[in-house]
Amino acid sequence: MSVTLPQGFSAAGTTAGLKASGRPDVAVVANLGPSQAAAAVFTTNRVFAAPVKWSREAVADGQLAAVVLNSGGANACTGAAGYADSVATASRLADRLGAVVDNIAVCSTGLIGVRLPMDKLLPGVDAACDSLSTDGGAGAAEAIMTTDTVSKQAGVTVDGWSVGGMAKGAGMLAPGLATMLVVLTTDAVVDAAALDGALRRACRVSFDRADSDGCMSTNDTVILMSSGASGVTPEPAAFVDALTDVCVDLARQLIADAEGASHEISIDVVGAASERDAEVVGREIARSNLFKCAIFGGDPNWGRVLSAIGVTDAAFDADDLDVSFNGVKVCRGGQIGEDRSLVDLSGRQVRVTVDLHAGSDSATILTNDLTYDYVKENAEYST
Amino acid sequence: MSVTLPQGFSAAGTTAGLKASGRPDVAVVANLGPSQAAAAVFTTNRVFAAPVKWSREAVADGQLAAVVLNSGGANACTGAAGYADSVATASRLADRLGAVVDNIAVCSTGLIGVRLPMDKLLPGVDAACDSLSTDGGAGAAEAIMTTDTVSKQAGVTVDGWSVGGMAKGAGMLAPGLATMLVVLTTDAVVDAAALDGALRRACRVSFDRADSDGCMSTNDTVILMSSGASGVTPEPAAFVDALTDVCVDLARQLIADAEGASHEISIDVVGAASERDAEVVGREIARSNLFKCAIFGGDPNWGRVLSAIGVTDAAFDADDLDVSFNGVKVCRGGQIGEDRSLVDLSGRQVRVTVDLHAGSDSATILTNDLTYDYVKENAEYST
Incomplete structure (x- = not known):
């Protein structure tokens, strides 16, 4: 159930001393082959970190x-010197693995605008290489945690091949990609072009729809590598399905551990004229601080849902909107529906269903409530 | 310093019993003429309240x-019956004033999705009419408060004519218009078309740039009425200037009293390729929960500013961005600038300056920090 679930991968996590907490902070995931096919998606933030710039180039082939x-340390907004740090990190790992430097991806997470202490990081890379193992996935997953309270791993096995993955991210979790680093591995025989297509399809319905706090990071990276070690070439659709399952599993783990959250909220938008409309509506609701505070307060405040829907350009008639909280349709036809006191929001899981009555498409956005603890964590994070 | 500062207006506030708190809840502002020229702008939310629907029609001429x-009570999402309530409210006031019902605007604020108790509201209208007075502005301003802690009034006098105003709004303060009701009055002689143009210009740089929590209301309304009682016809530019001054004053009062806020933040975006770019960048920063939490925590976290800028389509090069907090340029050329410990965010007023180095246009967005008290107020508002 990790990046080392598929055959042909080794991994390790180690403590280089980058974190004041003294917890593990450097991870390596190595592809032992025979294939080195890979694909990746990155943040669409125009302010992106040095490792994103480097890794985009590294995976381009x-x-x-x-x-x-x-x-x-995110190594973002650190200029040419920061970029050189990413190159030096890749070079060190390439040297240790006997690999070409252009085939090494680099990911960083932490505070923006702070240089990495290379005198600690490079020895950390060495130490991780010394402990690489085919059951090192859990250690790697632990070493990429920031404000995460638990490490995130997932995996599925299908007909002789597997997909595994690990993720980190608990804040600055937003559109496009949640603020996160994800490494996905497979021993299925899949070429780079097919990996790329499958990864984009899987991300679109998983990480892209996890929107904890609306803030897009400078460092988001999702990397998928195939070792081909199983020798099995799966049906393309079966591979996409397995990859999507792993991504959805990891996305749910991210939302479940989001900073300070007391509720995990699934916003199901149905009856949309297009999948894009459903997504736009779900995301607008997920970003309404008033809605998020209401959930924290146990209040099925459908007025705040409607006011969020109303700022989108999705197809709908305000007099047709239905909104349910945990199955109780408190708003029917844009007006007062069932008694709101029938809604129980005391559990951690909340399901909000919006029916736009404008078509047959749908989408689910995952988000969290807005709590005292979210404010506390994010008011104190860098100080 | 209120809606009754200009000649030719009477106003009153009264307690009809709509609020559990027993505080004043119904206000009337009447134009005594000789002119009845008026203009208004309303929420652009596609889910809009019954009084907005009514008042749009009323002011159309x-x-x-x-x-x-x-x-x-917002009288929003209340269907045909709610619309009838708005019409009945207008009718009652028209009867009492001997006016045409189509010349009566109606504004409501409070919870969405709840019918107004008309058996209390209509007698409240009567009572307000009984106490209309040419110095009743302060009472009217008090009667429109919801979670506001102070009433908001403003006014300027120029060469024999005046502009006055009152506003309410402390939450759901967002784009386009902040969640608010505003009534502006003038005794200058200005026709309806000129009032409309002046109002749109004034709103664009005042209420439209006050963005406390990113949530757009269903009820936002800004109404401007001219009595012409001064007999003075001002220069158009002088009128726009005076009106803008009053609107900016009221917008600042709204931000100063925003729910739970501990900081009033002015985001000045300069060096933009267009005023629109400056506004887009300022608004994106104003809506970053991570940025808002950082200010609450006294942390000049310029990384969160850059990551917000990076999701916009404004013209800029990430390597040219400068960010200052209270005058200390903590980010220069997209990288670490002055020592962040030089920034003092202990005061209530915070000025964040972003230089895009992409042109010569600028805009200022007003916002607030994200605090425990914001979460508390909005988690408990309707329960």
């Missing part, structure tokens, strides 16, 4: 030998 | 005799 990841 | 406003 569809080949990766390994990924090195660090927590304890 | 550029004439208003009076406005009746209630707190204690």
Whole structure:
């Protein structure tokens, strides 16, 4: 159930001393082959970190030998010197693995605007290489945590091949990609172009729809590597399905552990004229601070849902909107529906269903409530 | 310093019993003429309240005799019956004033999805009419408060004519218009078309740039009425200037009293390729929960500013961005600038300056921090 579930991968996590907490902070995931096919998606933020710039170039040819990841510093907004740090990190790992530097991806997470202490990071890369193992997935997953309270791993096995993955991210979790680093592995035989297509399809309905706090990071990276070690070439659809399952599983784990959250909210938008409309409506609701505070307060405040829907350009008639909280349709036809006191929001899981009555498409956005603890964590994070 | 500062207006506030608190909840502002020229702008939310629907029609001919406003219920998402309530409210005031019902605007504020208790509201309208007075502005301003802690009034006098105004709004303060009701009055001689143009210009740089929590209301209304009682026809530019001054004053009062806020934040975006770019960048920063939490925590977290800028389509190069907090340029050229410990965010006023280095246009967005008290107020508002 990790990046080392598929055959042909080794991984490790180690403590380089980048974090004040003294917890593990450097991870390596290496592809032992025979294939080195790879694909990746990155943040669409125009302010992006040095490792994102480097890794985009590294994966452009569809080949990766390994990924090195660090927590304890995002290496974003650090200029040419920061970029050189990412190159130096890749070089060190390439040297240790006997790989080409252009086949090494680099991921960083932590505070923006702080240089990485290379005198600690590079020895950390060495130490991780020394402990690489085919059951090192759990250690790697632990080493990429920032404000995460638990490590995130997932995996599925299908007819002789597997997909595994790990993720980190608990804040700055937003559109496009949640603020997160994700490494996905497979031993299925899939070429780089097919990996790329499958990854984009899987992300679109998983990480892209996890929107905890509306803030898009400078460092989001999702990397997918195939070792081909199973020797099995899966049906394309079966591969997409398995990959999507792993991504959805990881996305749910991210939302479940989002900073300070007391509720995990699934916003199901149905009856939409297009999938895009459903997504736009779900995301607008997910970003309404008033809605998020209401859930925290146990209040099925459908007025705040309607006022969020109303600022979108989705197809709907305000007099047709239905809104349910945990199955109780408190708003019917844009007006007062069932008694709101019938809604129980005391559990951690909340399901909000919006029927636009404008078509047959749908989408689900995952989000969290807005709590005292969210404010506390994010008011104190860098100080 | 209120809606009754200009000649030719009477106003009153009264307690009809719409609020559990027993505080004043119905206000009337009447135009005594000789002119009844008027203009208004409304929420652009596609889910809009019954009084907005009514008042849009009422002001369409550029004439208003009076406005009746209630707190204690938004009359939004209340269907045909709710619309009938707005019409009945206008009718009652028209009867009492001897005015045409189509010249009466109606504004409501409070919870969405709850019918107004008309058996209390209509007697409240009568009572307000009984106490209309040419110094009743302060009472009217008090009667439209919801979670406001202070009433908001403003006014300027220029060469024999005046502009006055009152506003309410402390939450759901967002784009386009902040969640608010505003009534503006003038005794200058200005026709309806000129009032409309002046009002749109003034709103664009005042209420439209006050964005406390990113949530757009269903009820936002800004009404401007001219009595022409001064007999003075001002220069158009002088009128726009005076009106803008009053609107900016009221917008600042709204932000100063926003729910739970501990900081009033002015985001000045300069060096933009267009005023629109400056506004887009300022608004994106104003809506970043991470940025808002950082300010609450006294943390000049410029990384969160850059990551917000990066999701916009404004013209800029990430390597050219400068960000200052209270005058200390903590980010220069997209990288670490002055020592962040030089920034003092302990005061209530915070000024964030972003230089895009992409042109010569600028805009200022006003917003607030995200605090425990914001969450508390909005988690408990309707329960």
